[in-house]
Amino acid sequence: MATRARRGSGRPTLADVASRAGVGTITVSRALRDPERVSSELRERIAVAIDALGYVLNPNARALASARADVIGVLIPSLTNNVFAEVLRGIHDGLGDSALQIQFGNTHYCVDEEERLLRVFLGQRPAALIVSGIDQLPATRRLLETAGCPVVQIMETGPNPIDLMVGFSHFDGGRQATEHLLQVGCRRIGFLGARMDPRSQRRLAGYRSALHSAGTVEELLITTTPSPSSVSMGAYLFRQALSKSPDLDGVVCNNDDLALGVLFECNRQGISVPQRVCIVGYNDLEMMAVAYPSLTSVRTPRYEVGRQAIAMIRAALSGERPELAVVDLGFELKVRESTTRRQPKERIAGLSAPALQ
Amino acid sequence: MATRARRGSGRPTLADVASRAGVGTITVSRALRDPERVSSELRERIAVAIDALGYVLNPNARALASARADVIGVLIPSLTNNVFAEVLRGIHDGLGDSALQIQFGNTHYCVDEEERLLRVFLGQRPAALIVSGIDQLPATRRLLETAGCPVVQIMETGPNPIDLMVGFSHFDGGRQATEHLLQVGCRRIGFLGARMDPRSQRRLAGYRSALHSAGTVEELLITTTPSPSSVSMGAYLFRQALSKSPDLDGVVCNNDDLALGVLFECNRQGISVPQRVCIVGYNDLEMMAVAYPSLTSVRTPRYEVGRQAIAMIRAALSGERPELAVVDLGFELKVRESTTRRQPKERIAGLSAPALQ
DNA sequence: TTGTACGCGTTATCAA
């Protein structure tokens, strides 16, 4: 019978396991962390004792003793945004059976909130940190540089990584989407943007760059709002854009929500897509391929970003120093009916609409 | 100058703050947790010392000493599902400036995984637990009953709550959606369901109940799949349903993804909505009001569920024993064009489509 | 209101 401590949680401890197995506490500790270093005989006795007692390791005691928690702090700007929900899913799936836990913080696209949460996280001496984007405040950046653990900036690539980095170029994505519209013959290409966080800004810069190369930048064609993105906002921005430029024949949307809103608004107003207006989205959510007409979009590897971030962290934690600190996962323009100015009706309606590219 | 400990993290501790402020450690501890109980003079001296040292409290040490972590364990079946992403958002927003942290676990709709994660969480002696639904395994239920902290079952209501409960009736939601279709004159009403988790099953039961009352249940009209829900799955299930029952004139969809897929498929096949087929969704995601035609859906208060769960936990944690352990937040049928068999074109296209109800 | 002594459950250190 295990001795009842005076103040404890009442749960069995390492010492209880040790005395039941007839070994020292440190041996149990080792058997748990590094089974190789304990003889198979003791390992077996310990396993039996753990099972009999229903012992569960106390992560707080471990963290206190080792000055290191098995926690990865994740700072993400939004939960409503499907894109970040998928990043989170990738992160969780990447964990697999490792003992790492995720501590999650929602910055609401606010750099001050990001710094506040970071300080909270740092208090736990996390095993690693994941932050979104590359536009941290200078003070935040310094905190991350001296965090003493792997730090991954995700969803973007850029110069001067704090430590590790995995993402892709939003500038190139915006540029390629715009170039595609130019190629299919659009002449009056609008840009629709909501939220306009730094990544949105870079997509817009890519749009400007493409039109600049074609010699036709026009500020009137750009319609943005700091408000959050949504399907209804897409419809609203499109109406605004149309009233400013009735001859609009193509729109690059900041993301898929907006693109879907544009499509619905076109349906509502009887504007034919792609004959009169072509639409390009961003992220390529699942519904884009199923919409009617199906919507062209820039496919971004957000699930993979999450997985890759964890993979890099696990590698760093096991001592591997990767030569590749910055991983560019790229993106892929998925061309569909909304920018294909031929007879879209010919396509067979399939469960998953094939990319025409 | 603080003495350098042998093994520590190098960060300032409560003792460092105490010696700098010229007080005992316990006074600093109290100043942090319960400022009222420390004289304003010492409070001020302590605040200065904390600031000068850049002190951050070590939550692991606190958890170890008090046998209680400021962590709320949250078990949710899916991250891809918008609905649960919004619950999570409600939970985070409900936290406000409290010191509580969220530890999140994704059960992937698997009760065994739920139990495994619960055991991990329990290891930390969490301040509270939130679990999804009411269909825990018997062993899981026992673990929760003896967890020694507030437990909230969310997203559903039902008999025999483990402790606290906040949600709504999926049976009633399914039933009301179906009754609505009967009222607008549909005679051959199909049910489309994906995933078919327990809550989906109860919506289906509600559908059956409504049709039973009308005397017309027909298994052929029910089309389900255990696969995850998606927009493309909605299109696929609708094609299946149509091939089984070409005279289908209404569909109750298990959720909005499916409903949107049905709408796209109707557009694609030239099936007019609502003239030939009426569509009802479930959850009322933002896009439902913007779709063309706009889609009728059962609005569920998922964000509010998250907030309410935290509110109940915070109340319980501060000693308030609520007389209301079970909170039914209800739902609301939002009637829109997809079930309004009049001239839908008359409506003014607005930023937010008004509910006709 | 404030302080002292000790325990929380684990790991690092060092010795065997």
Add this chain to the structure above:
DNA sequence: TTGATAACGCGTACAA
């Protein structure tokens, strides 16, 4: 390979 002992940083109990 294994173990005794002393931290880890904070909260509780009790005393002042």
